[in-house]
Amino acid sequence: MKPSVQYNDRIGHASADIAGINYNQIAERYNLGERYRIIGISLYGTREINVSFLCVDNEESTPENEVLVHVYPNANIPVSSVIERLNVTINITHDRRYDNPELDTVREVTIEEDNED
Numbered sequence: 001m002k003p004s005v006q007y008n009d010r011i012g013h014a015s016a017d018i019a020g021i022n023y024n025q026i027a028e029r030y031n032l033g034e035r036y037r038i039i040g041i042s043l044y045g046t047r048e049i050n051v052s053f054l055c056v057d058n059e060e061s062t063p064e065n066e067v068l069v070h071v072y073p074n075a076n077i078p079v080s081s082v083i084e085r086l087n088v089t090i091n092i093t094h095d096r097r098y099d100n101p102e103l104d105t106v107r108e109v110t111i112e113e114d115n116e117d
């Protein structure tokens with residue numbers, strides 16, 4: 001699953017916790033029926049986050065060719081109803097060595113805000 005935006009200026013990675021969320025119930029709530037099986041979630045936007053589903057189209061798929069579709073329910077879906085916790089990292093450089101999803105930091109550092117005006 002590859003995310004994209006209008007210009008794809010920068011790329012990154014995301015990780016999410018979904019504990020306690022039942023995607024069969026979500027599919028039922030948003031009328032996906034038997035035709036669509038949710039395999040992923042897409043979040044798009046900044047001020048307002050739009051939620052859509054990456055699905056297998058069970059009617060168009062064959063054993064030789066699985067058809068993946070993006071399903072946009074005609075409803076406002078709260079992010080918290082499909083994801084418990086979310087972490088997104090974006091490489092803001094043009095250096096591809098930072099695109100590695102296995103790359104990790106060695107520690108966390110907190111810097112206090114400077115209040116001198």
